Amino acid sequence: MNIAVGYGANGMIGELENLTEFEGVAIPETARYRQYLLSLDVDWTRIDTDSRLLKTMFTGLTFLKLPLPALELDSRGRWRGHWLYY
Numbered sequence: 001m002n003i004a005v006g007y008g009a010n011g012m013i014g015e016l017e018n019l020t021e022f023e024g025v026a027i028p029e030t031a032r033y034r035q036y037l038l039s040l041d042v043d044w045t046r047i048d049t050d051s052r053l054l055k056t057m058f059t060g061l062t063f064l065k066l067p068l069p070a071l072e073l074d075s076r077g078r079w080r081g082h083w084l085y086y
Contacts, residue, residue: 004041004065009034010074031076039070039085 011030013019019027044058070085 002041002043004037004039006037006039007035008037034075036073037070037085038072040068042066 009032011018011032013027013030018030018032020029021027042061044061045055047054047058049055049058065086067084067086070082072080072082072085074080
C-alpha cells in the first residue's frame with residue numbers, strides 16, 4: 001500500500017467559465033471548486049513473483065486505481081471523508 005495524493009475539480013461546465021445557457025435552454029448555476037485528495041493506493045509491482053506473466057499483469061495493473069477510502073479538502077475549505085473514492 002502507498003499513500004496517494006490527488007488533485008481534481010468539480011462543477012466545471014464550461015472551458016473558462018460556466019455556461020448559463022446552451023442552445024437556448026437555461027443551465028442551473030453550479031459552483032466551480034478545486035479538490036485535494038489523500039488516499040491509499042496499491043503498488044502491484046511490489047508483489048514478488050517469478051512468473052513473467054504475473055509481472056507483466058501487475059505492471060499493467062499499476063494504471064488502475066482501486067476505490068479506497070479518501071480524505072478530501074476543497075478550495076471552499078470543507079473537509080470530507082469518503083468510504084470509497086475512485
